[in-house]
Amino acid sequence: MSQPTLDHAWLQIAVGLSTSMPGELQFQRLVQAICDVLPCDAVALMQLNEGELVPVAAMGLAPELIGQRFLPAEHPRLQAILQEREPVRFPADAELPDPFDGWLAVDRERTADVHSCMGCSLYVDRQLVGVLTLDALAPGRFDDVDDMTVAAFAALAAATLRNVALIRALEHGRAQQQELAQELVRDARRREGELIGNSPLMRKLREEIDMVASTDLAVLITGETGTGKELVARTLHARSRRSEQALVHVNCAALPEQIAESELFGHVKGAFTGATSNRAGKFELADGGTLFLDEIGELPLSLQAKLLRALQQGEIQRVGSDKLLRVNVRLIAATNRDLEQEVADGRFRSDLYHRLKVYPIAVPPLREHIADLDTLSSYFLDQARTRLGLRQIGLHPQALLAMQAYDWPGNVRELEHLLMRASLKATRHKEGRPLILAEHLDLPVPVQQLTESVAAEESSTPVIALSAEQGLRDAVDSYQKELILQSLEANQGNWSATARQLKTDRANLNRLAQRLGIKCV
Template sequence: MKPPLRDQAWLQIAVGLSTSMPGELQYQRLVESICNVLPCDAVALLKLQEGELSPVATYGLAPELIGQRFRPAEHPRLQRILSMREPVRFPDDAGLPDPFDGWLAIDTERNADVHACMGCSLYVDQQLVGVLTLDALTPGAFDQIDDMTIAAFAALAAATLRNVALIRALERSTEQQRALARELVQEAQRREGELIGRSPELQKLREEIRLVAATDLAVLITGETGTGKELVARTLHAQSRRHDQVLVHINCAALPESIAESELFGHIKGAFTGATQDRAGKFELADGGTLFLDEIGELPLALQAKLLRALQQGEIQRVGSDRLLRVNVRLIAATNRDLAQEVAAGRFRADLYHRLKVYPLAVPALREHKGDIDLLCGYFLDQARSKLGLQQIGLHPLALARLQAYDWPGNVRELEHLLLRASLKAAREASDRPLIRAQQLDLPDEPPPTIAANLQHTRPDTLPETSLRDAVDAFQRQLICQVLEAHHGNWSATARALELDRANLNRLAKRLGLQS
């Protein structure tokens, strides 16, 4: 047997609430369902926004009404409905103008007045969100309708408003997350170009990144502080199949042990003091993307076992919860520690170490690829020029030679910061065309070696793997720079100290790139 028309209407509204159909369609089905079971000529669902009522769906009213805005203070009937929690009926002789007089669709002349009117305010969680109104041309049309029926339809209308608002909020949140992911991806792609260098060491590193990026293997990036391990991780993610997903970065060294588990795996409300609501951890946030655990060697031992389980089984458990969550995360870890030594000392789990070290990437120290210093200087000076608002900034050949001779214990990061400081000093002395000179570099002073001292330390077993011409040029360049610096940039005194004719020294300096 076919259910009564009213039950069909309620069923139709309930189905609309349980589906993901567009909000406008849900609103329209709601008002149409009400009109199908109640003796009214028009129904309007209005949403309260910033003190105004805006129609979101109407039935039986002129279509252009959707574009109208109703200020309750200008419409006594709407004001009355908003002020009451129960349904409000207006007698035929109420003497109050109806906001929809002249708006009925069946009245093509737009001059008919409404004779029967009732409405109900809509609340969601004790918050007033809108109004549902019913109108009819027939006087007394609603006399036989009980308040409970109207209240039930009003509750469904309020639920529809809430449902659509929640869906739209989720859509906005999802879009924000996608925008954030796109921004992170674009940032990673921009930063990918910052892996500066043409040395064999850097070329090998780039090739290894390209090789492992195409897989989902766990990667352990090792290297001294300041070598650019984070940059390698971002470049790896940008070249991976997950490049359009988020890269979540967490610094394990900055994690207090008391909250480290919550940061990684999340927690539920009430799990510990201060856990006032459920919170997703970094593994959940990185689901489908990449999780970068920087300074993994600093992770507490107690947490390493749980991390191992997450990596092996792809399952995590929020603090305070019994439920297991499946996550699909590609892991990249980085450390400046020797994890093999940490394992031997009992400070790092051997099983976790081997699980992380599926594909190790070693980032070379700057002293191992000094041939890239000139490129790095050009890149960092351009950044310094932009930060300081300069048109250009140069580097004196003697300053470059001094940089190339330094051992760089702080690696690329130390070079970057040193050049920024030197740029500031040079700009202070010559704001139009600043030039960084050797004396403006914050490098430790070294006494200039004699020719005999240099020759003494050049033994066959320490010769570089290069051609004789290149080795001689490098030796001459370093020696000239050191002697020139010892004589405070005086070329004549330098020529006398090297027992060379001044003109010959100038020609040699130009060939070696020490003079323009």
């Protein structure tokens, strides 16, 4: 077999740089190629890592060398190589100890010292990244080796280190992105079950979500502030065919008009002042997944035409670029505005409105499904109990009546925040098991007028208590059943008089009594 030439060695290293083979294999092929063409007994490629030199590949050295750490201050020859940009040669009679004395594989006794040594520092973009060392037992082995040859191998070694580092960084970034996408999916699935309520309106909402979730139709979610539009969007994505991909959330109300186009569609370097690099927009990030445009009614008119094109053609164009990019995005939009009125007033494009409103979903305000108040309260109180580290927390009947009489302009979000504040106040005013009273809610409701029938029996009336073992609904049902029975007894079984005393409609009282298992006459 003929001896490998320099050209063959350089070609072998260059091929390694252009392939996706593992970094360890690239390093080893590089040192093997050097050993094949240069008169050395050993070659070591060492990477500088936080002030230490770490061997990443070696030929002709004891295998246990890999994994060692070399501090340059403790090895004068390595220190000398690091301090120079050109190849460094050490004379055979140099007094400086060689870091590989006793490590050469050809020395079976591991006792011989190195007599020929040279090396070169490795730089990438003016940054010192490591060293390449050549060693031999016999003196004068490198006298005929040209410095330019060693410098060329050093440059290829530095390029290999950089190439492997870039690939590893990309793989790490890709792994992080995959983990982030999976976490978003897991988060969406965790939140999927939080559409609380069993009222007819909530059942209809869930049916609509199930109907459209599996399609790629654009969905327009409407509803007042705090009704849970974002939760509906997350549930739609979690139940869709795109659930394994990312859900990208954009709050259009928080987008300054000057950068809104860049945020949605991205930009190229130099497109405007401050555009120092290429940047992908939200459409590109959502490619293959779902883009949720919250508060779509706040989007500037100047951007609505470009959004319409992206939705109709599936094409976007980065700011400052002539290139069209195709994206596959399922769009979900949400707003608390009346978009029909916005169109009539000229603040929203009619064609974009109809493009968004392929499948509209209206999220009802809390005052329209007040029957879900006890279930929602139970859910939020359980969250408050967990956050505050409590075993249980109680809710006084007057507090529940006050909440039922309130019109909830802030909807479910207002209820959540109110119960968290009330829970905190209750823990400050009572030791042991906290009890939320009506005054802890700070609601503008004449509680005493609403609870005259309760006040008369207050000393004997049970308190609604939520614990880890019993939900709020069961506790409320028990309280309501006892209250109705007490009122019936006080009114000699007269249901009309009982309804008047309890300040409720006779038909509603009968339906409630039937649900609670009370026989109606």
